[in-house]
Amino acid sequence: MPRTRRSLLRRSLAVAAIVLALPLAGWLLLRGSLPRYEGDMRDAALQQTVRVERDALGTVTVRAQSRRDANWALGYVHAQERFFEMDMLRRRAAGELAELFGPAALPLDRTARAHRMRARMERALAALPSQQRDALDAYRDGINAGLADLAVRPFAYLATFNAPVPWRSEDTLLVVAAMAFTLNDAEDKRELALMRMHAALPASAYAFLGASGGGWDAPIAGAPLSWPEVPPATDLDLRSLDPALLRGSHGVTDPRVPGSNAFAVAGSLADGAAIVANDMHLDLRVPNLWFRTRVVYPDPRGTGAMIDVTGAGLPGTPAIIAGSNGLVAWGFTNSYADTxxxxxxxxxxxxxxxxxxxxxxxxxxxxxxxxxxxxxxxxxxxxxxxxxxxxxxxxxxxxxxxxxxxxxQPGGIDVELIRIEAARNIDEAISVAQASAIPPQNFIVGDKAGSIAWTIAGRIPRRVGGFDPLLPADWSTPGTGWDGWLAEDLHPLVANPPWKRIWSANQRSVEGAALERVGDGGYDLGARAAQIRDTLRAHEHFKVEDMLKIQLDDRALFLERWKDLLALELNRAPPSALHDKVKQILAGWNGHASIDAVAYRLVRAWRGEVVDAVLDGFAGAVRKQFPDFALPKLPQSEQAVWKLLGQRPAHLLPPGNADWDALLVAALDRAARKLDAQPGGITARTWGERNTARIAHPLSRGLPAFVARWLDMPYEALPGDSHMPRVQAPDFGASERFAVAPGDEAHGYFMMPGGQSGHPLSPYYGAGHADWAAGKPTPFLPGPAQHVLEFSPR
Structure with missing residues (x-):
């Protein structure tokens, strides 16, 4: 063979070898960062032997002789399965994401860094009781041991050309702070917008738009509020508004409201023990935020009993956030207290x-x-x-x-909540919850004796001086501002109500003085809560499986009146081919946000156009003074819009509309044309097409499509929507679903999207996701151990 041909052949073979070797090398690197699932290890940080078991879903059971050793073992497991996700949480709160992701993350970091959370959490750590600091130190040591025990750093760091930074004790407090960023309006944009509305609108219009409740209210205790009267023409007349001030859609129709459902029934309606159900609604991702966890250790109070708690752990902290310990079960929803x-x-x-x-x-x-x-x-x-x-x-x-x-604030974040796993009844659980420094949350609890209760967990500021908390105030006036924290006995509490049922879906929960103490932080419309409440009221006996039926309820009760109004307007509207299609679609209304529902999608889109058009008139009035104004999230705006549609005042009709019927028909035409312009026309526009789950890994957007699809969960159409118990959007919804009767955990269920492990080669990557998507319950308690890892003192 001529020399040139031999040279070309060698080069070709070399290139082929490299092409084949690269995937192999990548696979070997990924294999090197797999968690350790079996074996025996020793570490000087441990005081006694700890056993870590994993079942078929990757649920981790930690059996230890002390909570301190359990903290170390949880830290080790969390680091091996989820370190990158934990890292993102601490960096999100500290404003350190750009160190991983470069300039693209700077906007987030600039916003977060203004709060100087790392410096604050360093001071918070130093101020914690020694027992809490010791718990965080043990957890930190376990994290760093687990990280060091990986042969190769987690794959996300390989993909981003970074190296993980060891965990510090204050980082766990930063993870709690990251949840505060998620659950609170950390920039308080809502009140900045209310400030402008208050300055630009007459008092009657400001009160009309910003009221705290109306006919959709579903408080646990109390009655619906009355929505204010429509502003008179002498106060506000939108007919004279310059149409150039209108912007159209402004995103307040269905704002994403991070929250949850939680409800409980007393033991007298069950089989002796209370039943508690919880599904926390958050952004969905791969892997999931929560971590299926069980922790077993002797009661430190010397009772001779074992603490045995199962539920949703949060990697980055050693706590079980929601779950059951055999005596007490508890869950949370975002309270929307004014924080x-x-x-x-x-x-x-x-x-x-x-x-x-x-x-x-x-x-x-x-x-x-x-x-x-x-x-x-x-x-x-x-x-x-x-x-x-x-x-x-x-x-x-x-x-x-x-x-x-x-x-x-000093004392605003701690890890006191971990003590709840030792509670023996609702009274002990309430005491821990109210004393915990977490973002203020609705706390729903039930115990084995059948008692149930609701309260606010977390810190609530004690406001003094009588200022309006929704508007800027001068706190230089003596006796005005925040005077420490609200005393725990002043936290609102509903315990063992005679109606024997408790429901929470981010709605206003109380009234009067209790509401004044908690404040209105923008809580959700009560439609979802009312649907849960009414279903609970319709039955006198419950089993655990009945809770799942409520969690998966996708009935479109909220849109029924909008569907009826649309049918009425169609009869008044000029005939057209498009309107004929709409009539045909409405005839197929099935009353659900089901994946095959075309009518649901159409009615929902029409309502959005109507609400945006009506509210944009008020926004335009504010823009006369503040040209860049955008309406804040107004979860209660449904009440204002529906009152206007009922009374149809000519002076509050946005310019460009001959009358209210014309506005409604124009909104229909806009919505229908948008749907009809897509392939297959309006009759092919199912809700499932719009509501297709796209639950992704954080890195998948920056990777080739074939890699991203491998990392992400399957794209599939799902039923559900906002304003109904089964809250579902493409990347938002139930981050877990569980229901359990304390003492009967064997018959409870716990469902979770996105899987347990963050490693794509792990058998637990995406484990359980298919059951969550299908609404198929998986057991609350872990199954038989498939892998066992033992740690012993060195």
């Missing part, structure tokens, strides 16, 4: 660094926050702090505004 206030910072005109406080003048502190950026130069931002919080905005008159936020 933040804007404070007017009145500066000294001769020295802007000084600002007025009740005792005279104080000096702001300026902090240079350096943000490390992967692949680019670092960026430094300056944060100016007051005693109330950082200065982040300005009032309508230009006065600087400082943000007072629960999560920023």
């Amino acid at each position: 933040a206030d804007w404070v007017r910072v009145v500066r000294d005109p001769n020295d802007p660094s000084r600002y007025r406080v009740p005792e005279g003048w104080a000096t702001t502190e300026k902090h240079a926050e350096r943000i490390h950026v992967h692949g680019a130069a670092d960026e430094t931002i300056e944060v100016e702090e007051t005693r109330w919080g950082p200065i982040l905005a300005r009032d309508v008159d230009g006065t600087a505004l400082a943000l007072a936020w629960v999560a920023q």
Whole structure:
């Protein structure tokens, strides 16, 4: 063979070998970062032997002789299965994501870094009781041991060309803070928008748009509120509004409201023990936020009993967030308590660094926050702090505004909640919940004796001085502002109500003085809560499986009246081929947000167009003074819009509409044309097409499509929507579903999307997801151990 041909052949073979070797090398690297599932290990941090079991779904059972050793073992397991996800949570709160992801993450980091959470959590850690610090230190040591025991760093760091940074004890507090960022409006944008509305609208219009409740209310205790009267033409007339001030859709029709369903029935309606159900609604991802966990260890109170708690763990913390310990079961929903206030910072005109406080003048502190950026130069931002919080905005008159936020305050975050797993009845559980420093949450609890209760868990600020908490206030006036935390005995509480049922779906839960203490942080419309409440009221006996029927309820009760109104308007509208199609579709209404429902999708789209058009008139009135104004999330706006549609006042009709019928028909035509313009026309537009789950790994968007589809969960149409118990959107919904009667965990269920492990080669990657999507219950308790890992003291 000529020399040239031999050379070409060698080169070709070399290239082929490289092409074949690269996938093999990648596979070997992935294999190297797989968690350790079996074997015996020793570590000097342990005091006694710990056994870690995994069942077919990857549910982890930790059997230890102390909670401290269990914390270490949980840290080890969490690091091996989920370190990248834990890392993102701590970095999200600390404003350190750009260190991993480069300049694209800078906007998020700039926003978070203004809160200086790492510095605050370092101080919070130092202030914790020694028992809590010891628990966090043990958990930290386990995390770092688990990370060090991986032969290759987790694959996400290989993909992003990074190396993991060891865990610190304060990082666990940062994970709790990350949940506060998720569940609270950390920038308090809603109240900034209300501030502008208050300045630009007459008092009657501001009250009409911003009311706290109406006919859809479903409080646990109390009655629905009355929606304010329609503003008179002498106060506001939108007919004279410049049409150029209208923007059309502004995203307030169905705002994503991070929240949950939780409900309980007393033991007298079950078989002796209470039944508690919980499905927490959050952004969905791969792997899931929660971690199926069981922890067993002797009761530290010396009772001779064992603490045996099962439920949803949160990697990054050693706690079981929601679950059951055989005596007590509990769950959470976001309370939408008012957790933040804007404070007017009145500066000294001769020295802007000084600002007025009740005792005279104080000096702001300026902090240079350096943000490390992967692949680019670092960026430094300056944060100016007051005693109330950082200065982040300005009032309508230009006065600087400082943000007072629960999560920023000393004592606002701790890990007290871990003690709830030792509670023996609802009274002990309530005491722990109310004393815990977590983002304020609705806490629903039931016990083996049959008792049930609701309260607010977490810190609630004690407001004094009679200021309006929805608008900026001057706290330099003595006796005005936050005066510590609300005493635990002042937290609202509903225990063992005579109606024997408790329901929570992010709605207003109480009224009167209790509501004033908690505040209105933008809680959800009560439609979802009312549907749960009414279903509970319709039955006098419950089993655990009845709870799942409620959680999977996709009946479109909320849209029924909109469907009826649309049918009425069609009869009044001029005939057209498109309207004929709409009539045909409406005839097939099945009353559910099912995947094959075309009518549901059409009615929902029409309602969105109507609500946006009606509210945009008010927004346009605000834009006369603030041209860049956008309406905030107004979860109660349904009540205002429906009242307008009932009364049809001509002076509140947005410009460009001859009358209210014309507005409704124009909205229908817009919605119908958008649907009809898609392939197959309007009759092919099923709800499932719109509501296809796309639950993705955080890195998949930046990877080739074939890799992304391998990392992501299957794309599949799912029933459900907002304003019904089965909350479902493409990447949002029930991050878990469980129901359990304490003491009868063997008959409970626990379902979870996205899987247990974060490693794509793990047998537990995506485990259980198919059952969650299908609504098929999986057992609450772990199954037989398939893998066992034992740790012993060195």
